Amino acid sequence: MGPRVTKAVVSFEGILKRFPGVTALDGVSFDVSAGEVHALIGENGAGKSTLMKILAGAYRADEGTVRIDGHQVQIHGPEAGRGLGVRMIYQELTVLPNLDVGRNILLGREPTRRGLVNWRALYRQAQAILTQLGLDIDARTMVEDLAIGEQQMVEIARALVGDPKIIVLDEPTSSLTRSEEEALFDLVRRLKDRGVAILYISHRMEEIFLLADRVTVLRDGQWVATKPIGDVTEQDLIALMVGRDIDTSAKAPAHDAAPVVLEVRDLQAGPRVRGVSFAVEAGEVLGFSGLVGSGRTETALAVFGAEPHSGGEILLNGDRRTVHTPRDAIASGILYVPEDRKGLGLVLIHTVAENLALPSLPRFERRGLLDRRGERRFVAEWIEKLGVRTPSPDQQIEFLSGGNQQKVVLAKWLALGPKILILDEPTRGIDVGAKAEVFRLIREIAAQGVAVILISSELPEILRESNRIAVFHQGRIAGELDAADASEEAVMALAFGQDRQPDRTQMEASP
């Protein structure tokens, strides 16, 4: 980490921002030093994004001052922010897939000669930046041909054009694989060594403890604490964020042997599912672990009928079932909560009520017409049961927090009376308090005898919440572990295919 450099690059002093009806930021003050990775954490709605938008020039503070290098600045618009050395890297990629890497990096800042773009200089400059970052990417590659992780590197490379003083990274790892994460962390450390200040927004405790020098916690628009990372524990940070203690260490209750509900034999689907077999018992939580692309999600999609399978059997309570479409699966009581909540789990432009009732509509049909009153009662009942916080059932679901959106997704399935519930990264993008609630719900669901399959990339989460863990490696289950005595290392070893045949033979054996 080296000696602490104390020169403040950016200082926030008493920042206050009001929106009609709410105070988004209420007197927030802290500073970020050169060569520092400063983590900014807080639940959704704590004010992180608002603060970042003020720094980027998208909003203007109602009160308070922002200083850059000690000078009070007024940031009018993103270009002004850029000119002052502020760079934002948002969760959603903003690179243009239809252009090559070089043109993306220097977009809007193309070197020119006599009014025309000097292409040769452009690619030379872009390549120089890529090299500086230690990236092995050719500036002439089309961005769409890069992996997501590499695209994000290009995004960061773009931030380095000009003279960046502070780079804000907003949930940068949310769509990265493990190895891409490692590359990103290396990059962050390299930027830090060059004296760039880094403001790092993340929900993931692991990476905060890995990368950050200091951490600032916001809660409900207020500054709560700024501390050196060495002075706090994960539990401390959670307590500071939530304002109360949340126990994240208690393991899921043990599972007693019960009849097998779902059995899958030698399932084959597409290139990523190459003979997967497993069984889940009633009331059991079976974790699916493995690297991104190892076949976990693809297996779930095939079992749910969302993707076709080319071989294997799906048995429900010992009977073979034909599952070709999600409708077939739903009819058999197999339900799936997708990872991409906004893209696949919900119709964002519709209301809470419409989303919640969608799969249950057949039961409200009376002689071809819908019993709208019964439907409304049903919706109200489930909103109540799962504690969905929404101003009204007719609120557009897009405007609910991630945690409440996820509760609606869960409610719409629970209302159908599932036998098997498959949850794909159910806590992604959800803040700590809501995560705990989602897991409490999952435990309740399992306790009612539902067989639960939990897919998660977060090892502590999967070790804590599962009874048994199936670890995927290259389209097969490399091994199963009893969660009671499994370690993160044991799971990772299986996920990386250690103590097995080398990968090559598996690749060749596949069709």
Next chain:
Amino acid sequence: MTDAASVRRFISRSGIYVAFAIVVVVFSLASPYFLTVTNFLNIGQQTSVLFVAAFAMTFVILSGEIDLSIGSLAALVGVVIALLLSQGWPLALALLGGLAVGLVSGLISGSLTVIGQIPSFIVTLGMLSALRGISFLLTGSTAVPIESDAMLEIFADAEPLGIPVSIWFAAGIFVVLWVVLTRTRFGAYVYAVGGNAAAARLSGVNAVRVKIAVFGLAGLVTACAGILLTARLGTGLAEGARNLELDAIAAVVLGGTSFAGGRGSLGKTVMGALLIGTLNNGLTLLNVSYFAQLIIKGAIIIAAVLLDRWTRGNR
């Protein structure tokens, strides 16, 4: 700032009513004849075909698709009915024949779009051309007179309770479609598929079948528009109903139904079509030239969408 926001909210909720009110006030001041019962019945009668076509379009747009073949289809349905009648078919069978043409054409567009995975814009652009061609081939581009006084009486000339029959038909079709859209599972699925087809599928909705059914229904409803139009003209015209699809799209969008699908209603479309009909009527009363009318209509459509953007922006 709060005032501007509340004005925005008011306009976004009731913008079409405001626009309609302004148009009515302006025309009433400009022409003493405009604000009379007779004239409004006139507007209703002149707009009834557009109403029905726009209802068809509302379903298609709500489901996230588009149907450009509506005008050509309405003309073809009229031509087919006129020809069947001239062959001596009884009226009821000829009408059924026309409805069947509408249904089949819609199912073809729907299947090509969903199963063939061709954007509906392209599919129905092709249908627009092909159906028009069939009409011309069938008639040799001459007008085919309707040889059934009953048809003219039932679908054009009758005035039950003093109100032109075409208005009754448009209203009846509205009620039926409104029930389908708001009170049936199919209606809920139309919204879901238009809002997010992938999420609807994962929720157990058979998105393929819903979309094909939407096109089939739209074809059937368009056939109804074709019947009303043909009865009013008294002939099956291969070149009839030109640009009907564009007026229908304009009515749907003016009403405020989202062009991206999943959001909107038939009631909104009624207001949109009424606004277009009233503009046509009022501008004609004021002796505005047809060409100038086209420009004014175009400007109003664009202005309405701009207004919509403005009221939605900065949420």
